[in-house]
Amino acid sequence: MSAPLAERIRPKNLSDYLSQQHLVGPKGALTTQLDTGVLSSMIFWGPPGTGKTTLATIIATQSERPFFTLSAVDSGVAAVREVIEKAKKTDTLFSTKNPILFIDEIHRFSKSQQDSLLGAVEKGLITLIGATTENPSFEVIPALLSRCQVYVLEAFSKKDLEDLLKRAIKEDELLSKKKIKLKETEAIIRLSGGDARKLLNVLELIVLSEKEKSVTITNDLVLQKVQKNTVLYDKTGEQHYDIVSAFIKSIRGSDPNASVYWLARMIEGGEDIKFIARRLVILASEDIGNANPTALVLANSTFQAVNTIGYPEARIILSQCTIYLATSAKSNASYAAINAAQQLVKQTGDLSVPLSIRNAPTKLMKELGYGKNYEYAHNYEGNFVPHEFLPDEITGTTLYKPGNNSRESSLKKYLNSLWKNKYGY
Numbered sequence: 001m002s003a004p005l006a007e008r009i010r011p012k013n014l015s016d017y018l019s020q021q022h023l024v025g026p027k028g029a030l031t032t033q034l035d036t037g038v039l040s041s042m043i044f045w046g047p048p049g050t051g052k053t054t055l056a057t058i059i060a061t062q063s064e065r066p067f068f069t070l071s072a073v074d075s076g077v078a079a080v081r082e083v084i085e086k087a088k089k090t091d092t093l094f095s096t097k098n099p100i101l102f103i104d105e106i107h108r109f110s111k112s113q114q115d116s117l118l119g120a121v122e123k124g125l126i127t128l129i130g131a132t133t134e135n136p137s138f139e140v141i142p143a144l145l146s147r148c149q150v151y152v153l154e155a156f157s158k159k160d161l162e163d164l165l166k167r168a169i170k171e172d173e174l175l176s177k178k179k180i181k182l183k184e185t186e187a188i189i190r191l192s193g194g195d196a197r198k199l200l201n202v203l204e205l206i207v208l209s210e211k212e213k214s215v216t217i218t219n220d221l222v223l224q225k226v227q228k229n230t231v232l233y234d235k236t237g238e239q240h241y242d243i244v245s246a247f248i249k250s251i252r253g254s255d256p257n258a259s260v261y262w263l264a265r266m267i268e269g270g271e272d273i274k275f276i277a278r279r280l281v282i283l284a285s286e287d288i289g290n291a292n293p294t295a296l297v298l299a300n301s302t303f304q305a306v307n308t309i310g311y312p313e314a315r316i317i318l319s320q321c322t323i324y325l326a327t328s329a330k331s332n333a334s335y336a337a338i339n340a341a342q343q344l345v346k347q348t349g350d351l352s353v354p355l356s357i358r359n360a361p362t363k364l365m366k367e368l369g370y371g372k373n374y375e376y377a378h379n380y381e382g383n384f385v386p387h388e389f390l391p392d393e394i395t396g397t398t399l400y401k402p403g404n405n406s407r408e409s410s411l412k413k414y415l416n417s418l419w420k421n422k423y424g425y
Contacts, residue, residue: 005175005204006197009168012056013062017051018167018196019160020153029151030055034062037097041121041128043106043136043145046153049195050130055153056102066099068126072108077116084120087423091388099126106130107139121147137276155194160401162189164196165203165217166365179214187219191226202226243269248279252287256326263322267315277303290332291405298324331403340399351391384418398423 011017014031023030033039039059044052060067068083087099101120103109120126121144128148132139136150156164161184169180188206192199206225207215208239243265250258266276277299284299302321305312360370375385388395402408403413415423 004201005168005172006200009172011051011058014058015201017137017219018164019156020051020055023055023151023153023387027147029053029058034059037063037064039065039100039127041126041148043130043132043140043148043150044153045132045134045136045150047194048133049192049197049199050153050156052153052195053102053104056100056129056131060100060102063097063100065097065127067102069102071105072103072105072113075103075113077113079154080113080116084117084125087120087126098124100129101126102129102130102131105133107132107134107136111141118143118147121241134272134275135278138274150230158185158189161185161192161194161199163363164199166201168200177213178207178210181216183215183216184219184222185217187222188217191222208288244279248283250334251283251326254326254328254330256323259295259322259326260319263318267311273306273311273314273318274303276318277306277321280318280325284325286335287323287330287332289331289334289403290411291329291333291403291407295325295328300375329405331405333401333403333408335356337400342401344394344397348391348394349399351393354388354391357389371374371402380391386419386422396422 014034017024020028022028025031027166047053055065055152066087068087070079070083080127083101087101101117103117106114117126117128121128128144130136130140130148136145140148155187162182165182165188169175170181188199188202191202202222203217206217206222209225241292242261247259247262247266250262263276281296281299281303284295298321302317305317355369356372358365358370358372360366363370375387377383377385377387380383390397402412
């Protein structure tokens, strides 16, 4: 039986790899590592079907290293240790090129499973390549994450997917025997949800189901051949992002009814509980902030609680938090402030810290004026004394602009009373 189309046309080297030019282009990070022969442990983070496994295989082939694979879905600590022992015993021919251990869906590994990798990675017994669709900052333990480079794989563009279809039609040993005309691509690309593997599976299904040697791919043909009763909620496709967007925007727009509806759509679709809870934590700070600081406290408690409780009871906790955030006062002032501050840093560079607020742990530093004329706020009435804390070049710059809500209006009055309108509050 022939291998699936996606496997048959899997790229064998970086030059054949579509997209991800920031990684595989002439100056890409992976190209550079392969050219120098020095590979670091790494984690590929990106949507399904963007070629994470393919990249790992190409790296192993082009670097001529032993290649071991594990799936986090069905591998425990014992399996990890077994592979590491095999890696230690690889032929001395590869003594200067440590083996590669590829772990698919590494985000599914527990803390103990990830801990079991640390020693081998740290000692250089293996070069770890992990693949994940989830944010590694949340899913990979800090000790392991600090030993890996994280590379983000971007979703395939429409052009990437069309080029992939054309390549398959032209180069595949089975499809090339038929006269295939790619007339319309909207339906097949939409059904794939940006997943290259799914795209090729659909193409093969359509072509092989046609008895005629000549096949014209149209939107109508695709919809006829592929079942129309697609799932209510595709966790990896376009609908996933649309519904998440609707959920966030409904909460931001203070509509508890729409918010809890979109929450229900995600729950019924089997969305990862941690994904929903993380979004609530982010929103509590980004869209509510100091208009209601308790929102962040509740959202963080929700994240911890739902991971302890799990489905189905966690839906109640998620609902409570969602409705609380939707009905809370809103402010994006903190979000806007850090954006403005980062932009200012990019524009002005590394400005010097004023001498008065520098630390002076040594005699020389004190002689140089470090900490001179610093006024300790708690020595003054109201625990405040006017002082300049920004570099001279940007003195008086306003980055935090309190929102128009009850709490931040009070903050505005308080800041005005301290700074006497210095920052234009």
